[in-house]
Amino acid sequence: MVSDSVSILTPTDDNNPMPVSTNDDDYLSDAAATIALLSFSTDSSSSSNSHRKPATATVIFVSLVVSTCVSLSAAAAFAFLFFYSSPANSNSTAEVSRPLTTLKNPVVLLVSLDGFRFGYQFKTDTPNIDRLIENGTEAELGLIPVFPTLTFPNHYSIVTGLYPAHHGIVNNFFIDPQTGDFFTMASHEPKWWLGEPLWETVANHGLKASTYFWPGSEVKKGSWKCPKEYCMFYNSSVPFVDRVDAVLNYFDLPSNEIPSFMTLYFEDPDHQGHKVGPDDPRINEAIARVDKMLGRLINGLEKRGVFEDVSIVLVGDHGMVGTCDKKIIFLDDLANWIQIPKEWIQSYTPLLAISPPSGFLPKEVVTKMNEVLKSGNVNNGEYLRVYLKEDLLRRLHYSDSDRIPSIIGLVEEGFKVEQTRSVRQECGGAHGYDNGVFSMRSIFVAHGPRFGRGRKVPSFENVEIYNLVTEILNINGAQNNGTESFRRSVLLPEN
Numbered sequence: 001m002v003s004d005s006v007s008i009l010t011p012t013d014d015n016n017p018m019p020v021s022t023n024d025d026d027y028l029s030d031a032a033a034t035i036a037l038l039s040f041s042t043d044s045s046s047s048s049n050s051h052r053k054p055a056t057a058t059v060i061f062v063s064l065v066v067s068t069c070v071s072l073s074a075a076a077a078f079a080f081l082f083f084y085s086s087p088a089n090s091n092s093t094a095e096v097s098r099p100l101t102t103l104k105n106p107v108v109l110l111v112s113l114d115g116f117r118f119g120y121q122f123k124t125d126t127p128n129i130d131r132l133i134e135n136g137t138e139a140e141l142g143l144i145p146v147f148p149t150l151t152f153p154n155h156y157s158i159v160t161g162l163y164p165a166h167h168g169i170v171n172n173f174f175i176d177p178q179t180g181d182f183f184t185m186a187s188h189e190p191k192w193w194l195g196e197p198l199w200e201t202v203a204n205h206g207l208k209a210s211t212y213f214w215p216g217s218e219v220k221k222g223s224w225k226c227p228k229e230y231c232m233f234y235n236s237s238v239p240f241v242d243r244v245d246a247v248l249n250y251f252d253l254p255s256n257e258i259p260s261f262m263t264l265y266f267e268d269p270d271h272q273g274h275k276v277g278p279d280d281p282r283i284n285e286a287i288a289r290v291d292k293m294l295g296r297l298i299n300g301l302e303k304r305g306v307f308e309d310v311s312i313v314l315v316g317d318h319g320m321v322g323t324c325d326k327k328i329i330f331l332d333d334l335a336n337w338i339q340i341p342k343e344w345i346q347s348y349t350p351l352l353a354i355s356p357p358s359g360f361l362p363k364e365v366v367t368k369m370n371e372v373l374k375s376g377n378v379n380n381g382e383y384l385r386v387y388l389k390e391d392l393l394r395r396l397h398y399s400d401s402d403r404i405p406s407i408i409g410l411v412e413e414g415f416k417v418e419q420t421r422s423v424r425q426e427c428g429g430a431h432g433y434d435n436g437v438f439s440m441r442s443i444f445v446a447h448g449p450r451f452g453r454g455r456k457v458p459s460f461e462n463v464e465i466y467n468l469v470t471e472i473l474n475i476n477g478a479q480n481n482g483t484e485s486f487r488r489s490v491l492l493p494e495n
């Protein structure tokens with residue numbers, strides 16, 4: 001949950017030990033052996049020795065042809081059966097949702113692995129994530145975060161279905177221009193938290209929700225009163241196992257008291273990613289650690305006989321990118337042409353947010369800054385571009401809020417912005433960049449009665465998840481930025 005600042009794992013990353021299936025090789029070996037046998041028998045019939053044992057050669061030839069035909073037929077039949085019975089092939093099977101066997105009502109458990117960049121699952125053994133992927137539905141190339149790709153804006157988008165400009169949490173830290181009040185990650189006053197998060201929607205429908213940490217969950221809004229036993233105040237020192245066990249304990253309650261919606265949050269692998277960067281082998285320990293926690297969760301659910309009944313929605317809030325190689329832009333380097341004092345800055349990096357005081361026209365500041373940055377006189381200046389917020393690319397959805405400062409700077413992936421040259425630790429990991437950058441993607445894996453097994457869906461933005469959850473719980477959600485069609489394209493039709 002650390003705010004900020006980090007590397008990218010692409011499918012072609014050399015460090016990425018992609019598991020390679022040997023099935024194709026086996027199939028090829030078998031086919032090659034069959035062809036070799038046929039060649040041998042055909043050749044032998046015309047070989048110089050063929051006249052000596054023509055009958056034997058013919059028998060061998062015929063039997064090989066027959067056995068080959070039988071093998072091929074069997075293979076074809078197997079392929080047919082596999083194709084039409086494979087649960088992964090939901091289109092051809094018209095797979096439908098599976099009925100609950102133990103629970104009385106649907107339960108959605110939303111799990112966040114902070115900073116779990118898409119591709120981490122290939123860096124080390126993650127048997128539990130793999131199990132959910134194999135038996136559930138996965139965004140094949142990852143979950144797309146909202147901009148800015150920071151912890152608080154993204155966690156709150158996941159539970160409200162709203163872009164940050166609409167749910168109000170536009171950064172991890174910001175200032176309300178009306179009142180001058182500061183928002184920090186410890187601000188729990190309802191005035192900051194707009195929109196309707198899932199726990200509130202669930203409570204509005206008379207159902208129970210529980211939150212074992214999630215940004216915004218401590219805020220009392222509408223029917224959500226953050227009840228003591230069901231709403232944990234954020235405390236990073238609570239061991240991960242205690243969080244898992246607390247969630248499991250909810251399933252030991254009488255059925256009418258089991259929360260319909262639960263959250264569970266882990267700070268890793270974000271913390272480790274900031275420290276060592278996403279391409280350092282030491283990230284693997286953090287990945288393995290959260291996978292182990294998922295194993296504990298799955299085992300606990302299995303012991304209670306509810307693993308197949310619970311809808312587990314596993315997400316991350318954003319990815320991570322390495323920030324080494326002196327890729328820094330210092331604002332003081334612009335000072336000979338335009339002064340950007342630190343008092344104007346609401347956040348530096350990777351999201352540069354500038355709020356000039358009255359008396360300075362934001363448009364003139366933007367024009368001058370870009371002129372200087374492009375001039376070649378500023379080290380790495382070409383990797384930072386500043387915009388009036390209303391001129392940002394529309395796909396970033398980052399202008400419709402007065403909490404967003406008037407000037408926003410975007411740095412290229414892996415670059416950082418600082419005020420003054422310093423001897424600060426340079427290497428590590430960061431996030432907060434353009435959400436179109438692949439390294440900012442996280443994961444989406446969902447397992448449960450409404451999710452196809454072994455199914456892959458194209459990547460999507462995390463504002464779609466709100467509608468997915470309300471659909472599984474059969475409740476009406478609040479208006480949001482998710483699309484109507486998404487839930488139908490991902491969830492299995494009801495049986």
Ligand SMILES: [Zn+2]
Pocket residue numbers: 001002003004115151270271274431
């Ligand atoms: Zn972070």
